[in-house]
Amino acid sequence: xxxxxxxxxxxxxxxxxxxxxxxxxxxxxxxxxxxxxxxxxxxxxxxxxxxxxxxxxxxxxxxxxxxxxxxxxxxxxxxxxxxxxxxxxxxxxxxxxxxxxxxxxxxxxxxxxxxxxxxxxxxxxxxxxxxxxxxxxxxxxxxxxxxxxxxxxxxxxxxxxxxxxxxxxxxxxxxxxxxxxxxxxxxxxxxxxxxxxxxxxxxxxxxxxxxxxxxxxxxxxxxxxxxxxxxxxxxxxxxxxxxxxxxx
Amino acid sequence: xxxxxxxxxxxxxxxxxxxxxxxxxxxxxxxxxxxxxxxxxxxxxxxxxxxxxxxxxxxxxxxxxxxxxxxxxxxxxxxxxxxxxxxxxxxxxxxxxxxxxxxxxxxxxxxxxxxxxxxxxxxxxxxxxxxxxxxxxxxxxxxxxxxxxxxxxxxxxxxxxxxxxxxxxxxxxxxxxxx
Numbered sequence: 001x002x003x004x005x006x007x008x009x010x011x012x013x014x015x016x017x018x019x020x021x022x023x024x025x026x027x028x029x030x031x032x033x034x035x036x037x038x039x040x041x042x043x044x045x046x047x048x049x050x051x052x053x054x055x056x057x058x059x060x061x062x063x064x065x066x067x068x069x070x071x072x073x074x075x076x077x078x079x080x081x082x083x084x085x086x087x088x089x090x091x092x093x094x095x096x097x098x099x100x101x102x103x104x105x106x107x108x109x110x111x112x113x114x115x116x117x118x119x120x121x122x123x124x125x126x127x128x129x130x131x132x133x134x135x136x137x138x139x140x141x142x143x144x145x146x147x148x149x150x151x152x153x154x155x156x157x158x159x160x161x162x163x164x165x166x167x168x169x170x171x172x173x174x175x176x177x178x179x180x181x182x183x184x185x186x187x188x189x190x191x192x193x194x195x196x197x198x199x200x201x202x203x204x205x206x207x208x209x210x211x212x213x214x215x216x217x218x219x220x221x222x223x224x225x226x227x228x229x230x231x232x233x234x235x236x237x238x239x240x241x242x243x244x245x246x247x248x
Numbered sequence: 249x250x251x252x253x254x255x256x257x258x259x260x261x262x263x264x265x266x267x268x269x270x271x272x273x274x275x276x277x278x279x280x281x282x283x284x285x286x287x288x289x290x291x292x293x294x295x296x297x298x299x300x301x302x303x304x305x306x307x308x309x310x311x312x313x314x315x316x317x318x319x320x321x322x323x324x325x326x327x328x329x330x331x332x333x334x335x336x337x338x339x340x341x342x343x344x345x346x347x348x349x350x351x352x353x354x355x356x357x358x359x360x361x362x363x364x365x366x367x368x369x370x371x372x373x374x375x376x377x378x379x380x381x382x383x384x385x386x387x388x389x390x391x392x393x394x395x396x397x398x399x400x401x402x403x404x405x406x407x408x409x410x411x412x413x414x415x416x417x418x419x420x421x422x423x424x425x426x427x
Binding site: 001002003005006007008009010011013014015017018019024025027028031034035037044045048049051052053054055056057058059060061062063065066072073077078081082084085088089142144173 | 261264265266267268269270272273274275282285286289290291293294305309312313314316317318320321324325354357358359361362365366370371373374377378380381382383387390391392393414416417418419
């Protein structure tokens with residue numbers, strides 16, 4: 001009889017074999033498309049096979065979210081985590097007014113504080129924008145890469161306003177490094193998309209993001225796409241980021 | 249209808265402990281889970297303008313799963329770039345104090361199982377691997393996009409094929425049937 005431990009050991013070897021044969025796990029976008037039934041059967045089978053040798057990733061897709069966290073965090077830990085989130089939020093371009101931070105209290109007080117911080121950020125942004133409507137400001141906007149499912153973006157496009165210019169901060173989640181990076185900004189209202197500008201040799205920051213200025217004054221309202229290319233011996237697109245410019 | 253970002257964020261932050269709990273279930277150490285949960289909420293905050301209050305839980309769940317998935321994927325990438333694991337290290341067989349001939353026989357059994365499973369069709373291998381990973385019938389069927397009865401049928405075919413290849417009943421795997 002084959003012992004359970006032997007099955008387990010064989011299973012671990014099979015995972016290693018499978019990973020060597022099938023390569024890296026599918027991207028989240030591929031896995032999500034599989035779950036939504038959006039892939040052609042042949043492609044779906046390939047994604048399933050690759051996922052099956054990464055059971056922890058399968059669990060990340062299917063593990064039920066607990067209805068509540070129970071007592072996983074003490075009130076102090078919750079407060080500390082909220083303080084860290086607050087600190088990160090404060091680093092966003094619109095500066096929040098610092099709020100007093102009580103040392104003890106129920107978790108819901110921290111929720112209320114978080115709400116206050118977010119509200120302060122929102123109000124601060126509004127006030128800054130209304131203070132001098134003639135002067136064009138510069139707003140930093142973080143962009144996350146969109147996945148493609150049957151050619152359609154899986155993420156809603158980030159909405160931008162034509163009343164301000166932007167310092168776009170696209171995030172590159174891939175760990176793969178390229179010798180150089182360049183960006184193209186495309187008008188996607190026409191087919192094929194029309195290139196509006198191109199920026200070469202854009203340096204990657206230590207946190208994996210880039211800084212790409214975007215002047216919106218001369219752009220027509222509508223959808224656009226920023227495409228990031230890795231430049232090595234050849235060029236290949238690494239990520240794209242959808243944005244929609246509104247006329248205001 | 250105007251969106252109230254502060255109010256929406258407040259609603260979502262109630263789920264923060266649940267997000268940490270999920271991330272620990274997915275194998276993240278407690279401190280890593282807290283750090284990742286903060287990233288989840290920061291990202292939610294940054295995208296509040298795209299949130300329309302349609303379903304708080306599903307919105308948060310999507311962000312959580314995406315970040316957890318990508319963090320785990322990054323770990324695999326880091327492992328691939330590291331030192332390859334020797335086969336003997338993977339073979340964590342029980343009781344290394346057993347006599348050498350027993351251990352050798354056990355290793356040979358493991359190799360026989362490994363090669364037998366590798367001879368199944370790709371789709372059967374996928375089903376078998378997922379069952380060995382401990383997923384329930386329901387979970388596997390959902391992931392494979394087939395009915396539970398179709399999955400059972402597929403696993404029965406795989407089991408018969410394994411019986412032929414191993415020249416013995418593939419027991420030790422059958423106790424999974426109770427899940």
